Amino acid sequence: MGMSVTISVATEQDAEQIFRLQYLCFQSEAALYGNYRIDPLVQSLDSVRAEVASDCVFVARLGDEVVGSVRGALDEDGAAAIGKLCVHPRLQGHGIGARLLRAAESALAEERGATKFRLSAGHRSEGNLRLYRRVGYEAVGTSQGRDGVPMVILEKPAQAYVATA
Ligand SMILES: CC(C)(COP(=O)(O)OP(=O)(O)OC[C@H]1O[C@@H](n2cnc3c(N)ncnc32)[C@H](O)[C@@H]1OP(=O)(O)O)[C@@H](O)C(=O)NCCC(=O)NCCS
Structure with a gap:
């Protein structure tokens, strides 16, 4: 890869x-x-704009092109909800997803005081579940999205970041 x-x-x-x-x-x-x-798939551009303005949003860039993204925001209980992690299909499997996740986690812990991180993945999305487990997330429950897809909820404590502050 040149760039x-x-x-x-x-x-x-x-x-x-x-x-x-x-x-x-x-x-x-x-x-x-x-x-x-x-x-x-159904989120509007305006809603994405609003999240970029208020949430902790990171992008992966290759030159001028956005090739990956993730976002997170603090919930009322002090946990940061992380979501919409994505990497362009042609660049998947090179560690960009894991790097985006790490960037969001450290910003949410250091700048917004998150005590833990929470995310969810479709119950049959084995690659996603494997990625999250590898970086320290554990399944804590299940939920049913508005779209009807059964989701696994995963969490990971944020102490690792707080301890180094
Ligand atoms: C989920 C997603 C963001 C992961 O992005 P990614 O950049 O491919 O993630 P990573 O490269 O960090 O990890 C994926 C795999 O690549 C492997 N990998 C990581 N770094 C690597 C490297 N340098 N060389 C080779 N392989 C590597 C990982 O071990 C992992 O393998 P696994 O599937 O066996 O666990 C991406 O697949 C995606 O956009 N999917 C569609 C949207 C989606 O489902 N999002 C998540 C919703 S919960």
């Missing part, structure tokens, strides 16, 4: 690229569940 992929905080100008990227990346999840109404 390297960098991770940085998303800006307002990235919202449209994030919107298009998540639409592309989550097609595989939609196909897996036979459900094209999953959240990342």
Whole structure:
């Protein structure tokens, strides 16, 4: 690969690229569940813009192109909900997803005081579940999304980040 992929905080100008990227990346999840109404596919551009403005949003860039994204926000209980992790299909399997996740976790712990991280994955999305377990997440429960897809909820404590502050 000639250029390297960098991770940085998303800006307002990235919202449209994030919107298009998540639409592309989550097609595989939609196909897996036979459900094209999953959240990342029906989210509006305005809603993505609002999240970029208020949440902790990171992008992976290759030159000018946004090739990955993740976001997180603090819940009322002090846990940070992380979601919509995605990497362009042509660049998957090179560790970019794990790097994005790490960037979101440290920002949420250091800047927003998250005490733990929470995310959810479709129950049949084995690659995603494997990735999350590898970086320290454990299943704590299940839920049923608005779209009807059964989800596994995973959590990981944030002490590792707080301890080094
Ligand atoms: C989930 C997703 C973001 C992961 O992104 P990614 O960049 O491929 O993630 P990583 O490369 O960090 O890890 C994926 C795999 O690559 C492997 N990998 C990581 N770094 C690697 C490297 N340098 N060389 C070779 N393989 C590597 C990992 O071991 C992992 O393998 P596994 O599937 O056997 O566990 C991506 O697959 C995606 O966009 N999926 C569609 C949307 C989606 O489902 N999002 C998650 C919703 S819960």
